[in-house]
Amino acid sequence: MLPSLLLKEWLKLKRYFAAALLLNFGICLKIFFDIRQQMHSEHAEMVWYQAIHIHTVLYQDIRYLPLITGLVLAAAQFVPEMLGRRLRLSLHLPASRGFMLFSCLLSGLLLYLLICVQDTIIIYLTLQNYFPVEVANSSLPTMLPWLLAGLLGYLGGVTVLLETHWPRRIFLLLIFSVLITMLFSGNGYGWFTPAIPYLLLLFPMAFCSVFESARRFQERGV
Amino acid sequence: MNAIEVHNLRHQYNRRTIYEDLNFSIPEGTICGLLGKNGQGKTTLVNILMGFLKPTSGKCLVLGEDSHDLPPATRNRIGLLHEGHLAYEFMNIAQTEKFYRGCYPNWEAEIFYDLVEKMGLPHDHKVANMSCGQRSQVVLGVIMAQNPDLLILDDYSMGLDAGYRRLFLDVLHDFAALGGKTIFVTSHIIQDLEQLVDTMIFIDQGEIMQTGLDDFMNSFHKYVFHNGGELDLSTDDVVKGFEQRGELVSLYSFADEEKVKQHLTTLGIHAKELQKVEMTLEDGFIGLMGKY
Secondary structure, rough: HHHHHHHHHHHHHHHHHHHHHHHHHHHHHHHHHHHHHHHHHHOOHHHHHHHHHHOOOOOOHHEEEEHHHHHHHHHHHHHHHHHHHHHHHOOOOOOOOOEEEEEEHHHHHHHHHHHHHHHHHHHHHHHHHHHHHOOOOHHHHHHHHHHHHHHHHHHHHHHHHHOOHHHHHHHHHHHHHHHHHOOOOOOOOOOOOOHHHHHHOHHHHHHHHHHHHHHHHHHHHH | EEEEEEEEEEEOOEEEEEEEEEEEEOOOEEEEEEOOOOOOOOOHHHHHHHOOOOOOOOEEEEOOHHHHOHHHHHHOOOOEEEOOOOOOOOOHHHHHHHHHOOOOOOOOHHHHHHHHHHHHOOOOEHHHHHHHHHHHHHHHHHHHHHHEEEEEEOOOOOOOHHHHHEEEEEHHHHHHHHOEEEEEEEOOOOOHOOOOEEEEEEEOEEEEEEEEEHHHHOOEEEEEEEOOOOOOOOOOOOOEEEEEOOOOOEEEEEOHHHHHHHHHHHHHOOOEEOOOOOOOHHHHHHHOOOOO
16 A cells, blocks of 8 residues: 555656755755855955854855745645545545555655755765865754754645635644744854754644644545 | 445534435445435535545444444445546556555456546546546546445536446446445436436435335326416425426326326316326436426
8 A cells, every 4th residue: 555655646746856856956056156156266264254253154045945845845745635625535545544644744755855865965065075074064953944944844734735624724824834934033053953852843743733634624525 | 234324414514404314224235326406415425424524413334334434444345436536637547557556455457447448548648638538437447446345426427428428337237237236326317327226315405215216216207287377386295396398287296197186176277188107217306306
């Protein structure tokens, strides 16, 4: 059953995943070329001063990219399921609702994770090439809130799409929007690092919200 | 043993009562048609039976299991056709077969391809690019290849021309002939059901009447007579329905010809040349349920 469910999700996602992967790769490449250009056209000391003393984050261009990626993947997977309430086809399969939904989320999250890994590696290697390893290391906690925002964007997108009751849908949209906005509210290196363990708790909560929306979808029917 | 049992079903939608106290059962190995005018809750009932809608109260059992919580093993035994021949439009024919093959342990690929290849489409033809009739063949192939014990078909005839409808009926006949298979079907093409079902459930204003096809066709009658001018008639114990086209009046009743004649005389209606005529199931449906 699992291979079939993964096949279904892959058929929906493959084009959007390829496009998102290429877009993310392109933006990361642009960041690499921008830093290289700055190093060549300006004094290297000035670039170091900006990056290390003023805490200018030189890879700001990807700030909102994980969020956009998460939302696109959620829409690619679940808009076709909601058109004509096609999710009923999956809900009738001889598998539990939880397992079926888990398989869908697993596919989306795995592909999202692949894109995140690509971005993180390119940014890390770019920084390591021009700056001390401490600057490269700091990119991980700096980017983590953005990557988490993408994760929340994905899970929130799915939750909102599955919800059938409009007032509740708007409420959920508001909650996820506030949480995502919080993740973008600071600047500088590792500004959210102390809160990250607590922020990680958002993930299982958002994960569970998808299952609750799916239950409500199934019980509402017509 | 009953394939479907409905006990004291009550359902409200937007404060409108769809059913008040619905009770019926469908024995295993029978073909039952659910008939009702538009908006009488046929699709709602299918959704309740398949666990896609929680009723206000009451109990529905499908293959002995609570319909609100059908276990995967029971769903494996149920072939479900959703209204509008719902299918995954992003898949092509081969992907559809591959997907469902991995979901159903009793999957019979040759049944799927036998039905689908009648269309002469390549296996990489996308479902999204198919006509309604072609899509219905894919959906029929999917549910038949599952080799289910119970088929639930929600308005299978929607959007189909006579050829595709006939093909559907042929396949359903062959399926029923396997023995021990139950079919629960709704359709707005009543004359198709006449060739298929052995019992019927009429649903109207939340009330149902369950009857065998032969019983109904033998006990419900169509009479015609001539009457000059507009007929002032209403339904009662004898007159279950009537329609007038020009001077020709069609009257539907469970009563015999003599009783109808007497009743009309009592009402002061001169039924000129009253006679019992052959009635189709569609006539019977209109006679019992009305046009609107």
